[in-house]
Amino acid sequence: GEDVEQSLFLSVREGDSSVINCTYTDSSSTYLYWYKQEPGAGLQLLTYIFSNMDMKQDQRLTVLLNKKDKHLSLRIADTQTGDSAIYFCAESANSGNTPLVFGKGTRLSVIA
Amino acid sequence: NAGVTQTPKFRVLKTGQSMTLLCAQDMNHEYMYWYRQDPGMGLRLIHYSVGEGTTAKGEVPDGYNVSRLKKQNFLLGLESAAPSQTSVYFCASSPSGVQYFGPGTRLTVT
Numbered sequence: 001g002e003d004v005e006q007s008l009f010l011s012v013r014e015g016d017s018s019v020i021n022c023t024y025t026d027s028s029s030t031y032l033y034w035y036k037q038e039p040g041a042g043l044q045l046l047t048y049i050f051s052n053m054d055m056k057q058d059q060r061l062t063v064l065l066n067k068k069d070k071h072l073s074l075r076i077a078d079t080q081t082g083d084s085a086i087y088f089c090a091e092s093a094n095s096g097n098t099p100l101v102f103g104k105g106t107r108l109s110v111i112a
Numbered sequence: 113n114a115g116v117t118q119t120p121k122f123r124v125l126k127t128g129q130s131m132t133l134l135c136a137q138d139m140n141h142e143y144m145y146w147y148r149q150d151p152g153m154g155l156r157l158i159h160y161s162v163g164e165g166t167t168a169k170g171e172v173p174d175g176y177n178v179s180r181l182k183k184q185n186f187l188l189g190l191e192s193a194a195p196s197q198t199s200v201y202f203c204a205s206s207p208s209g210v211q212y213f214g215p216g217t218r219l220t221v222t
Contacts, residue, residue, distance in 0.1 A: 042213035104154035
């Protein structure tokens with residue numbers, strides 16, 4: 001079945017850039033997502049990218065997609081303490097109406 | 113718009129008790145989902161629905177039942193709770209693709 005892998009932890013200093021990586025196995029993945037979960041809260045959609053795109057930028061967030069290597073990354077520029085959270089990568093195949101497959105999440109810690 | 117809401121926020125059950133978790137959305141979304149989140153396991157899909165009156169099994173459906181009698185509501189039932197069902201439960205809804213999540217229900221089974 002489909003699988004999504006992420007590293008579990010990342011620690012960065014405030015003001016530096018953070019890069020969170022994700023790999024997936026389903027070659028038919030059409031939509032790839034990044035969600036953020038703050039302590040005690042639900043998941044909040046950060047951004048998403050279609051598989052026909054290589055890059056998407058949204059303010060401090062840059063998503064890069066390497067479809068050949070099935071690798072997705074999320075770069076957060078000028079990381080702030082408020083960015084400390086768990087970040088989930090997710091993918092869905094076909095039309096995007098199929099259930100998402102989530103990675104286990106990367107816990108980002110920002111050191112002041 | 114309240115978005116996706118979940119009731120209750122917290123619950124403690126004894127082994128063998130039953131309960132129903134309610135998910136409601138006011139965005140007229142067709143698709144609704146129930147996940148559980150456990151430490152180190154990410155989110156695992158329990159059941160989902162592609163429209164009113166329909167349900168389907170996800171990755172970990174055993175011990176749970178669901179119903180979608182109204183488009184805006186998706187109920188998750190535990191008939192006989194077990195300690196292994198201690199978890200945080202999230203509901204999500206989707207018009208197509210992007211899923212919007214509720215705040216979660218923390219359930220403890222003793």
